[in-house]
Amino acid sequence: MYRLIYIILYALVVIISGCYTVSNITTTDDPIILLERKYAVRLDASLKSSHAQEILTILDSTISIDYKIPTSIWKMSRDDIKDDIKLMHLNDVVFVTLNKKMFSTDTKEQNKIQKRLYFAIVDFLTNKGTDRLAIEQILKARYGIVVDIHSYISLTQNSTKETSEDYSDFDNKDLMIFISILEEFPTVWRRIPELRYIIQRIDDEVRAPGLAWTSEGYIELSASLFKRNFDNDVRRLLAHEKAHFLWEFYFTEQTKEDWINLSGWYEDLPSETGWKNTSKRSEFVSDYAYEKNPNEDMAETFGYYLVFPDVLRSVSLEKYEFIEKQIIEKYTTRLNPELLN
Structure with a gap:
């Protein structure tokens, strides 16, 4: 029954496409026409x-205008x-049904609902994560990230x-995991010019599972990281x-100093890392954060803030609130002029 309905709709699409076009000259601000x-993308009456x-805003910020996506007809579901x-x-047309709960008027849940709609649209664009070109297009257009490297020799000439x-x-x-965590960054930091690749x-014995080459504009991850089947660990790493890029290029010296004081860090040049701290191990999210330096401590903590916030709150409510108020809220306002008005 449903397939028959889709076939009838498909026939209508073909007929309409053949006898009706929207003028490229006429300007309009009607989102349905746009x-x-x-x-x-055609919407039904639901x-x-x-x-x-909402759909148009997401598409505009997710793919470039010259990227071709298949003709589609969208409707809202009656059920979850x-x-x-x-x-x-069906042939060259995609019939899309969206969960009605993604258009709730509950203002308290608005941010979560918008993210659900975004990820649903990503599923449409990538055909549930199977369209490689679409995935790479989203990474590049929305996050400024390239994963198709033409010359590793050129990219690593000043590093490895x-x-x-x-x-x-x-x-x-x-790559779909990458999209899921990059989207969690504040809007002003989803795409930063300093991070490009x-x-x-392949070789897991050479270096750490992840490295941020901030001066060269890329992040390096080890292949073994993806064999563990712990997606949240990948997201956190x-x-x-990426938090190292924020520390290097966006945090002010005052922010860094405040973080150093909060975590009890002090310089100790004879030590292996050049730093020590006066805080208890229990106040850090990991041994790595505790043993290294303020930069690594911040990066570890930021990763937990985005992926395991409950763990961070249980370890150190002060650090959670520092990132919430002194970084997320402060820098989002400072870097986004629209929020200052």
């Missing part, structure tokens, strides 16, 4: 102009849907001086490495 004109605007979206492909034999491509599943190192 969705069809820019992305070949989705209104306000819904169209697993994973918030259902896709059905290695070749393509030392690196491998990420699986699609790995993420690469996968990527958040950790």
